[in-house]
Amino acid sequence: xxxxxxxxxxxxxxxxxxxxxxxxxxxxxxxxxxxxxxxxxxxxxxxxxxxxxxxxxxxxxxxxxxxxxxxxxxxxxxxxxxxxxxxxxxxxxxxxxxxxxxxxxxxxxxxxxxxxxxxxxxxxxxxxxxxxxxxxxxxxxxxxxxxxxxxxxxxxxxxxxxxxxxxxxxxxxxxxxxxxxxxxxxxxxxxxxxxxxxxxxxxxxxxxxxxxxxxxxxxxxxxxxxxxxxxxxxxxxxxxxxxxxxxxxxxxxxxxxxxxxxxxxxxxxxxxxxxxxxxxxxxxxxxxxxxxxxxxxxxxxxxxxxxxxxxxxxxxxxxxxxxxxxxxxxxxxxxxxxxxxxxxxxxxxxxxxxxxxxxxxxxxxxxxxxxxxxxxxxxxxxxxxxxxxxxxxxxxxxxxxxxxxxxxxxxxxxxxxxxxxxxxxxxxxxxxxxxxxxxxxxxxxxxxxxxxxxxxxxxxxx
Numbered sequence: 001x002x003x004x005x006x007x008x009x010x011x012x013x014x015x016x017x018x019x020x021x022x023x024x025x026x027x028x029x030x031x032x033x034x035x036x037x038x039x040x041x042x043x044x045x046x047x048x049x050x051x052x053x054x055x056x057x058x059x060x061x062x063x064x065x066x067x068x069x070x071x072x073x074x075x076x077x078x079x080x081x082x083x084x085x086x087x088x089x090x091x092x093x094x095x096x097x098x099x100x101x102x103x104x105x106x107x108x109x110x111x112x113x114x115x116x117x118x119x120x121x122x123x124x125x126x127x128x129x130x131x132x133x134x135x136x137x138x139x140x141x142x143x144x145x146x147x148x149x150x151x152x153x154x155x156x157x158x159x160x161x162x163x164x165x166x167x168x169x170x171x172x173x174x175x176x177x178x179x180x181x182x183x184x185x186x187x188x189x190x191x192x193x194x195x196x197x198x199x200x201x202x203x204x205x206x207x208x209x210x211x212x213x214x215x216x217x218x219x220x221x222x223x224x225x226x227x228x229x230x231x232x233x234x235x236x237x238x239x240x241x242x243x244x245x246x247x248x249x250x251x252x253x254x255x256x257x258x259x260x261x262x263x264x265x266x267x268x269x270x271x272x273x274x275x276x277x278x279x280x281x282x283x284x285x286x287x288x289x290x291x292x293x294x295x296x297x298x299x300x301x302x303x304x305x306x307x308x309x310x311x312x313x314x315x316x317x318x319x320x321x322x323x324x325x326x327x328x329x330x331x332x333x334x335x336x337x338x339x340x341x342x343x344x345x346x347x348x349x350x351x352x353x354x355x356x357x358x359x360x361x362x363x364x365x366x367x368x369x370x371x372x373x374x375x376x377x378x379x380x381x382x383x384x385x386x387x388x389x390x391x392x393x394x395x396x397x398x399x400x401x402x403x404x405x406x407x408x409x410x411x412x413x414x415x416x417x418x419x420x421x422x423x424x425x426x427x428x429x430x431x432x433x434x435x436x437x438x439x440x441x442x443x444x445x446x447x448x449x450x451x452x453x454x455x456x457x458x459x460x461x462x
Contacts, residue, residue: 026411028401029412031435040167045214052138059216060219061073062255064123067271070122071253072119072122073252083104085135086098087132088132100122102119103118105250110240115209128151130147133145152270152306154304154305159420160423161421163190163418164352165392165393167196170392179218181440188223192351195212197247198231208247227279228245229315234247255267262290263290265283272423274311275307275311281316285335286335314329318350321402323398324354337364355387356413356414357411358409358433359410361458384449388433399414415444416435417444432446
């Protein structure tokens with residue numbers, strides 16, 4: 001009789017779960033974009049700026065470790081010079097303007113030859129100050145501006161925008177414009193996969209030029225913090241291209257030496273109240289490799305009394321409940337996850353999967369090959385893992401989920417969008433994800449995040 005009752009109760013529970021659509025995990029967003037590949041915008045949509053030899057593809061990133069430096073990068077298509085950036089603080093227009101000279105390089109890729117690529121580092125800037133800068137001369141002169149961050153400190157508020165896997169499609173345009181219409185973002189954390197030039201025969205590097213012109217309207221005015229993805233590899237021996245990351249490394253300069261890194265593919269910066277670590281999923285990271293050794297040393301240097309928020313950017317996600325790129329980040333997770341838990345990393349941003357997902361605070365560090373404990377468990381010292389590979393690239397949206405939704409997945413949705421992280425103080429930050437189809441102020445997913453070092457309480461999903 002008791003056994004019959006148990007069977008009835010089990011059946012009722014199953015029916016309730018079925019009716020209310022409950023699962024092991026969290027929420028799967030109901031909005032789904034069409035799954036067909038998104039079309040790239042034509043090259044004609046990205047014309048060069050007017051004027052002879054006018055600087056183009058202008059973008060900036062942080063130029064030192066703590067935010068008083070800026071690297072200004074641009075391309076001159078016809079001549080190497082002028083190779084100077086002229087800059088001044090707001091209100092100092094009538095004072096003598098300062099200058100910084102660029103380092104110039106160019107490269108060949110198959111039959112393509114780049115323009116002259118400039119990287120000029122401006123150091124010694126004042127914190128929390130608006131600067132103007134000019135490039136070029138004559139009818140090719142162009143003017144831009146940026147604002148430096150506040151001085152590093154534990155309760156300094158700051159807002160980051162987050163994007164990944166952008167490309168240069170009509171959907172990419174919608175993502176970038178949607179982000180730019182959101183007035184809060186001050187610096188972009190970019191989780192890899194930039195131009196998608198490798199989508200075209202022989203990795204058409206003209207697409208690197210058009211992408212640089214595409215993002216200029218944002219990247220020339222606020223720093224983009226770069227992480228390299230698989231579409232930056234551009235390693236094609238059959239056409240004689242044997243140098244990985246050649247276009248990416250020529251075009252994107254980062255301050256890796258400031259954090260004692262030996263490669264621009266992994267490095268760190270500090271900005272306001274955040275310590276940001278960038279890793280490379282597609283460089284060696286096993287024991288004793290340069291990336292492994294650097295990360296081990298870097299994590300020990302993090303000073304939570306000055307930068308309470310510890311953020312990591314990597315391209316291949318470690319936790320992913322889509323049927324795309326499943327477990328591609330697993331070997332890196334196995335090597336580094338225990339370090340992230342030990343050092344109480346707050347958030348890990350990744351791209352690669354062309355959709356959106358946010359995890360619970362979970363870890364799988366107890367697992368080894370003999371104990372069988374291979375299920376992720378809640379862990380208050382673990383990061384929240386966020387997959388933000390939903391920029392809108394030519395490969396289209398990822399629409400196939402693993403079912404049932406696993407317990408570590410808090411929210412997932414097959415849509416394009418961007419995210420905003422508003423750090424309020426040493427204990428609280430507000431995170432929102434914005435679907436392209438919604439009005440800018442409307443978050444499709446949101447969460448108050450609590451700092452793992454100063455306030456390691458459990459967050460409540462909405």
